[in-house]
Amino acid sequence: MSSTASGPPGYIVAEITVSDAETYEEYVERSGTVLAAYGARLLVHAFSSAGDLIVKEGGRTFERLIVVEFESLERVTEFYHSQDYQQVIGLRQSSAQSHVYHAAGVPPEAG
Numbered sequence: 001m002s003s004t005a006s007g008p009p010g011y012i013v014a015e016i017t018v019s020d021a022e023t024y025e026e027y028v029e030r031s032g033t034v035l036a037a038y039g040a041r042l043l044v045h046a047f048s049s050a051g052d053l054i055v056k057e058g059g060r061t062f063e064r065l066i067v068v069e070f071e072s073l074e075r076v077t078e079f080y081h082s083q084d085y086q087q088v089i090g091l092r093q094s095s096a097q098s099h100v101y102h103a104a105g106v107p108p109e110a111g
Helices: 021-037 073-081 089-095
Strands: 010-018 041-047 064-070 096-104
Touching: 010 073, 021 089, 064 073, 073 096, 089 096
Parallel strands: none
Antiparallel strands: 010 064, 010 096, 041 064
């Protein structure tokens, strides 16, 4: 996804450890629809159990790493605070321990 004239892309980065798989899967299904409506693109969905997520420094332990790209950080904020997402966020919060970050990407001209 390329950045818009308003600036660099925005990202959600989440470190997730699931405690209730059934509820978390419901969250994934329902939040996926909302993500699509906001033009989000899943870039990373890595699992430590599959060997595609390896923590090299810092000693943090979590099951999965998720990175989602949006056209801008403003779009991330719109998504996160939308009524549709707020209706499903509780499913994640009740079924997993999460560290969630919103971050601005690097403008294309800086790369």
